[in-house]
Amino acid sequence: MAMLMTSREGQSEDVRAAADAGAFLLDVRGYDEFAAAHAGGAVCIPLADLERRAAEIPTDRPVYVMCQSGGRSALAVERLRALGLDNIVDACGGLDAWRRAGLPIRSQKGVIPLERQVRGVAGALVFGFTLAGVLLSRWFLAGAAFVGFMLFLSSVTGLCPMLEILKRMPWNRIHMTATH
Numbered sequence: 001m002a003m004l005m006t007s008r009e010g011q012s013e014d015v016r017a018a019a020d021a022g023a024f025l026l027d028v029r030g031y032d033e034f035a036a037a038h039a040g041g042a043v044c045i046p047l048a049d050l051e052r053r054a055a056e057i058p059t060d061r062p063v064y065v066m067c068q069s070g071g072r073s074a075l076a077v078e079r080l081r082a083l084g085l086d087n088i089v090d091a092c093g094g095l096d097a098w099r100r101a102g103l104p105i106r107s108q109k110g111v112i113p114l115e116r117q118v119r120g121v122a123g124a125l126v127f128g129f130t131l132a133g134v135l136l137s138r139w140f141l142a143g144a145a146f147v148g149f150m151l152f153l154s155s156v157t158g159l160c161p162m163l164e165i166l167k168r169m170p171w172n173r174i175h176m177t178a179t180h
Helices: 002-007 012-020 031-036 071-082 094-100 114-135 138-157 161-167
Strands: 024-027 037-039 063-066 088-091 105-107 177-179
Touching: 012 024, 012 037, 012 063, 012 088, 024 037, 031 037, 031 114, 037 094, 063 071, 063 094, 071 088, 088 094, 094 105, 114 138, 114 161, 138 161
Parallel strands: 024 063, 063 088
Antiparallel strands: 037 105, 105 177
């Protein structure tokens, strides 16, 4: 494991052995990607939340960072090192390499990505408010305008209250099955 810490990169089998020995496995993909499939024992902190949640990342043991294929994990490693964390190792090839190595993956079947759920709910709200505004009362058009404004605001700020609400819905709770 010391060799991996020096090189700052780890291959899937080495990452698995390190995780089994107590290393922290950090997945920086989005929650919906994580729910669909992830390495067993991994903790999800999306790349967008990394600096804000850096205090949740241990400093007393190696931290192996993974994503889907290696692009986001490389960015995460740079950002975490810039924060002064020196125990960060890039899990080369991410979940794709983990899967190719035949290592166990935990997954949830039938997951609809959260961003798609947000688009569906927002579209249904705009459609419903617009239809009600045309058929019932023009005041309903204010609801469509509000949803549109909130979508614009979420694109500017990166914060999406609807996504936060949908994330907590029962159908988005993670019910995992182990696969190979």
